[in-house]
Amino acid sequence: MIWLTSVSLCVAQDIPDLLTPHDHHEWARFAPGSWKKLRHTTQIYKDGAAGPISVTTQTIRLKEVGDDYVLLETASQSEVGGQVFDKPTLSFRSGLSGEPxxxxxxxxxGEQEALVVNGVTYPSQLRKVVITGQSEEISGxxxxxxxxAPWVxxxxxxxxxxxxxxxxxxxxTDPIALDMPYPVLAENKTVAFFRTRIVVPEKTSTTSVEIHCADVPGFVVSSSTTTIDASGKMINRTTTTLVSYEAxxxxQNSPTAIRRRGLFSRRNR
Known part of the structure; x- marks a missing residue:
């Protein structure tokens, strides 16, 4: 892929390197107006005893895609003990390399690496990432x-x-299985299964199994999550399911899209 002759080099210098090109990003590969609706079912545990179940229905809508960010809008409803509560609609901006x-x-x-999943080799490239905020730095x-797909x-x-x-x-986060058939609502899609473990030392450990589909905005179509405390006691369990979506x-052939692809190819090859 090459730069359009009408795009100046000074524009390229203003845009940072990205983790993936736009068309491999979970939201940026879609056009504004795309959305998904998810249902989250959560059960809280206290001293090992299961508490009430809460259900939240969340709609996430893509409002804007920039050179290095997306703007999303969320609207939610929560149901607790038979009562339904509307939550305020929120907008938030997220960087395309995973930064808040x-x-x-x-x-x-970095260097090329071979990732082997269930006996199949996937040629990959290592990308080192440093995300910096006012009080913390995330590196890896x-x-x-x-x-x-889903590329990362x-x-x-x-x-x-x-x-x-x-x-x-x-x-x-590690892949469990890639290129797998799976029913996504009324269609059979190709998906990937991942396991993620998040550990806060001496506090909590959260394990999630997620199903990702590159045809659905935000990619995640289903997940199961458990969180335990430092002593191994259950804190909560959550399941997430896709209710509906529009992608x-x-x-990809617009001047902006070609410029983005050219940027990624030139800088990161």
């Missing part, structure tokens, strides 16, 4: 495979307070 709003991300392409790496196939991150050496959180693929 007001954080900065630096992505450094991912394996990016441009030939296999493995993650390893550690969070530390700025100026401190102690790890405050670790995040590890509008971004126009």
């Amino acid at each position: 709003d007001r954080y900065t991300a630096t992505v450094t392409p 790496n991912v394996l990016y495979c441009p030939a296999t 196939l493995r993650r390893r991150f550690e969070a530390r307070e700025i100026g401190g050496g102690m790890v405050t959180k670790t995040i590890a 509008k693929l971004a126009e």
